[in-house]
Amino acid sequence: MKLPIHLENTIDMLRHLPGIGPRSAERLAYHLIRMPKEDVILLSENLVHLTTKIKLCSKCFNITDSEECSICADETRNKGFIMVVEEPLDVVALEKAGVFTGVYFVLGGVIDPIRGIHEEELRISDLMVLLRSLHEKESVEVILATNPSTEGETTALYLKQKITQDQGCSNISITRIARGLPTGADVEYADPLTLKRALEGRGQY
Structure with a gap:
């Protein structure tokens, strides 16, 4: 038919x-x-x-319907406490966990050469500009919260090297979200308790 x-x-x-x-x-x-x-x-x-109507936040690249997302516009959030995630859905999942008081930065994916995604396709240069702008703060913590997949780990390692080698980021400490997430799991699908434990158990990276 x-x-x-x-x-x-x-x-x-x-x-x-x-x-x-x-x-x-x-x-x-x-x-x-x-x-x-x-x-x-x-x-x-x-x-x-x-x-x-929907666009990307001018600061963190989260989804918003205004110039800044509600998280970046919130004066109570710690702007020197930055969690780097892959996608906007990761922000949604982490906000549901209700344990993070800082701000986010959305990379827009992970480094994945097999799929033709290299560092130039991500927002790594924008992240570095943001971090350098915080050089006057006494201390800044960046939590690398990419997924515990091969690509996520590769991206986290690349970001660590990029940040530690940049003279404008000498005040930044880098931590990695803890292994509360199983290898290969996605942040966006994790339950709030798992995300809470992963965040609270983060360590120097």
């Missing part, structure tokens, strides 16, 4: 979403058909807003 073209296009687009296979895409598309028209219109408007 040939499906209506708009339904077919919707199913095809849904299949591009992570974790959505052909059958799931079909179920979602038919569910949208059964939804009230007003709800579908509201959903479509919000999807458009994701591309027109």
Whole structure:
């Protein structure tokens, strides 16, 4: 049976979403058909807003709808306590744990030569600019919270070498999130208690 073209296009687009296979895409598309028209219109408007209203924080590159994200704009957060993560979803997971009082920096991924991702594709140069701007602070701690995968460890080691070799970062101590996370696990999928233990158990790196 040939499906209506708009339904077919919707199913095809849904299949591009992570974790959505052909059958799931079909179920979602038919569910949208059964939804009230007003709800579908509201959903479509919000999807458009994701591309027109949502942007990256000018300081940490987290997701925001203003110039600065709510974390960077919060005067109570310790600006000399910086956690470096891979993606915005990691920030969400760590904030749910409720134990970190500093600010974040989102790299935008990890070094992965096999996939053609090198340090130039990440925001490492922006991170270094940020860290150098804090040279007047007596002490700054950078927590490397990349995932405990091969790529995450490679990226953490590269960042450690980059920071320790930079004369403008002599006031910075580097720590690594503890092994509360299993090897190969992603920060964004860890439960709050695991993240809390991993953060509290961090050590010099």
